[in-house]
Amino acid sequence: MITLITGAAGHIGTCLRRGLPALGHRLRLTDRGPIEDADVDQVVGDITDPATLARAMEGVRAVVHLAGDPSTGASFESVLDANIEGTYRVFEAARLAGAERIVFASSNHAAGFTPRQECAPADTPVRPDSLYGVSKAYGEALGRYYADRYGMRVACLRIGSFEPRPPDARALSTWLSPGDMVRLAHACLTAPDLTYALVWGVSANTRGWLDLKPGRALGYDPRDDAEAYAAELPELDVADPDYAWLGGRTVES
Template identity: 45%
Template sequence: MKPHRVLLTGAAGEIGTALREQLRGRFPVLRLTDVRDMPEARPGEEVMPADLTDLASVQAVMQDVDAVIHLGGIANEHTYEQIRTVNMDGTYHVLEAAQRAGVKRVAFASSIHTVGHYARTETISPAVPVRPDTFYGVSKVFGEALGRLYWERHGLEFVGVRICSFQARPQDRRHLSTWLSPRDAAQLFEKAVTAPDVGYLIVAGISGNARRWMSPDGWDVLGYDPQDDAETYAAEVASIHGDPADLTEQRQGGVFVDPAYVGLAGK
């Protein structure tokens, strides 16, 4: 699949900014959208602000788009109402607008928090039952399910990338399993919108980490070949971790599994 115009939501965010840099020139047109301000368009880019909570605005930025990389939303735990309004309704608006505009493929930033309650001793494939650890994780399960509906009902292709920990470099022992490097993120999302005939697919969003907790199922469908392995940093970060007796150190979701964890709702 060779999309002419690719829409990047959440383009002003952390991952969006990294993808903007690296995907520049990879498609004839990269259209960038966010509710926040961002640097102005360079050649090959279009900047079109929109609020994902407003369907009409999302429809406006979806015109003439061939594929979407959907990163926009709340990237942490928040109140149920905020998560519903921004992540669930926002993702519905993206899929609905994409379907109406005749878009061929949506790549969705899902999360490890769809399965955060699995033990760190287990290897998780995309086929295991979900075990979300937060309302945030539930919103990503919802996004994956909505993507399935739009694929079954409308033939809109969907790739859910369960990103674990996007970081410039691993910061602690958990990241030795969960790290997704910026260059691997760019390769993965580029392939998620260019690999042919993916249908509906859920994949792990990690680098080629030796200590990974997620299986690489589906990477072959995309042709994703990670270049980084967090193991390179093991000597620096393996000793950085919490109390092994805590649930947050035993489950894959980390701090998100703590029932007292409220994320942005506490700010």
């Protein structure tokens, strides 16, 4: 049983290709360039190329789809190619190859215009704060379609701030640690009852306000908390966009 990781050379891809094998996952990697430090099965090429994807999908049971432009400032042309067309090509190639499960890296920015609240549900309505966020909302819709239409099992992860440590004060609420990223992907790859799920990709942050219950229901057991770094970071004013909005300062950029 092979799990394909797209965008495997990126930050999250590198974290998962290093962390998932120890949890029993046999991986194949794909990215636009070769991954030199990886002594594993890999297919080099672009996800907008159906021939590359057909090779990458051979014998694959599950896909972790990370490839795409990760920048909140991405242009329309860039998201159109990498995120819109690329994500469609990945879902369709996975279906044609008989893969049964897709874990899609969405983002908090699909709902970045959500105001801070007590506890935001994981299926908080789409309120993108950027064209990047729009492209992630599109990926979530595509996932819902492939689940309903073709019976694929799809988990969309609305990832917060994935970094080795919280990069700024906003991330005291939105941080996703590398260890928890691996735990979340593992849960979504193995949950027997997954049909379609939207889950927040964040750690168990003391200052978090994103509901972790849907993730926990799939078996996600976050262990990290950004609070451990709070003393190093400034307090945010409630009027600061990094405090007031899920997407932080992206809502104003």
